[in-house]
Amino acid sequence: MTYIVIGLTLVIVLSAYFYLKPKPAVTKNIFNAEYYRGLNYLLNNEEEKAFKIFAALMDVDSSTIETHLALGGLYRKRGEFDKAILIHQNLLSRPTLEIELKNQALYELAKDFFSAGLYDRSERIFKNLSEIKSYKNSSLEYLLKIYEVSKDWEKAIELVKSMDSIINNEKTSVLLSQYYCEISNNYNKQNQIEKSIAISKKALKTNIGCIRANYQLAKYYSKNDIGISVQYYYSIILLNKKFSKYVVSKIISLAKEIQNTGLILKTLMNISKIKEIPFIPDIYFFILYEKDKTEAMNYINSFDRKNVIDNFIITHTLASTEEHTNLNGIVHDLVNSYKNIFSSSYYFICNNCGYKSNELNWMCPSCNTWETIVPKSAIDIIVDGKNSE
Numbered sequence: 001m002t003y004i005v006i007g008l009t010l011v012i013v014l015s016a017y018f019y020l021k022p023k024p025a026v027t028k029n030i031f032n033a034e035y036y037r038g039l040n041y042l043l044n045n046e047e048e049k050a051f052k053i054f055a056a057l058m059d060v061d062s063s064t065i066e067t068h069l070a071l072g073g074l075y076r077k078r079g080e081f082d083k084a085i086l087i088h089q090n091l092l093s094r095p096t097l098e099i100e101l102k103n104q105a106l107y108e109l110a111k112d113f114f115s116a117g118l119y120d121r122s123e124r125i126f127k128n129l130s131e132i133k134s135y136k137n138s139s140l141e142y143l144l145k146i147y148e149v150s151k152d153w154e155k156a157i158e159l160v161k162s163m164d165s166i167i168n169n170e171k172t173s174v175l176l177s178q179y180y181c182e183i184s185n186n187y188n189k190q191n192q193i194e195k196s197i198a199i200s201k202k203a204l205k206t207n208i209g210c211i212r213a214n215y216q217l218a219k220y221y222s223k224n225d226i227g228i229s230v231q232y233y234y235s236i237i238l239l240n241k242k243f244s245k246y247v248v249s250k251i252i253s254l255a256k257e258i259q260n261t262g263l264i265l266k267t268l269m270n271i272s273k274i275k276e277i278p279f280i281p282d283i284y285f286f287i288l289y290e291k292d293k294t295e296a297m298n299y300i301n302s303f304d305r306k307n308v309i310d311n312f313i314i315t316h317t318l319a320s321t322e323e324h325t326n327l328n329g330i331v332h333d334l335v336n337s338y339k340n341i342f343s344s345s346y347y348f349i350c351n352n353c354g355y356k357s358n359e360l361n362w363m364c365p366s367c368n369t370w371e372t373i374v375p376k377s378a379i380d381i382i383v384d385g386k387n388s389e
């Protein structure tokens, strides 16, 4: 590490020297072979080797602007933000720096500040750079990232509205609906349910396919209007069948709140008729206890028993029915005591990057995309594993 310290000391000393005694013009130098060797390492992802060469080059000739930029970028990649910032600020302090290189150094510095979590300073530079045509798009994308990580949803909305229809492969309507959902969530935390409902509806209006907005509305209404709550849950299944099992468990838990479970039964019967949804034990049990054995068996018979997975789950469900015949069909017991390995716990897995978690995140913490995470029960994970073999 000492050579880094020596190198940096040299940077400062030499920069001070150049500052006090500037050359006629600091322009692009003719690079030596070492510089290209370093670049090659960089292109081959051999950052460690590239880093050594650039650091050594800095010792020899600190006026080489490209070396500064390359080394600064490497420091940032290594997580040494203070050093990256120092190098880029150093470059910017040169009075003779060409405007193009100055902007490049500013852009790098803004990225350093962003990586270091100094969002205010990063925001200021990106805002200025966004006025320059060649930096506009990437600066706006960074500004959006800043507003997302600092949870400044109002600013994010304002910015997205001013941008093109696609940002980082995401539609602006998708982003807007998520930002509205975030604001709705904040109102909900402050117990301002009316405002939460209004803004979730706005999210849904912006993007009719927003699962999260439906989910929020289902939850808000579950406190005072179960009929509406069930409708929003039902919409989620229509939007993405991968949510079926999870949403069914939510709908069944609503049965705890009401005396007349007819509405829940009717909804589950409707869900049971949707094609391409695998067998869900919860639906079978609910029909069995709340209606009758014939209807429950009709549900089972609607499945092709040649499907190994469905057949396996159906067989186990029927076996556990035998064990629980003494429950006498009381729905509260069903809800409270029914623990089945097929539906009792969920993992939440990102379809985009495979990130796995125990809680439902609407933005994947790993790949930062919205609504790519779906709930999966233990059995789903086994089935997926089999399918991908």
Ligand SMILES: [Zn+2]
Binding pocket: 350, 351, 352, 353, 354, 355, 364, 365, 366, 367, 368, 369, 372
């Ligand atoms: Zn992901």
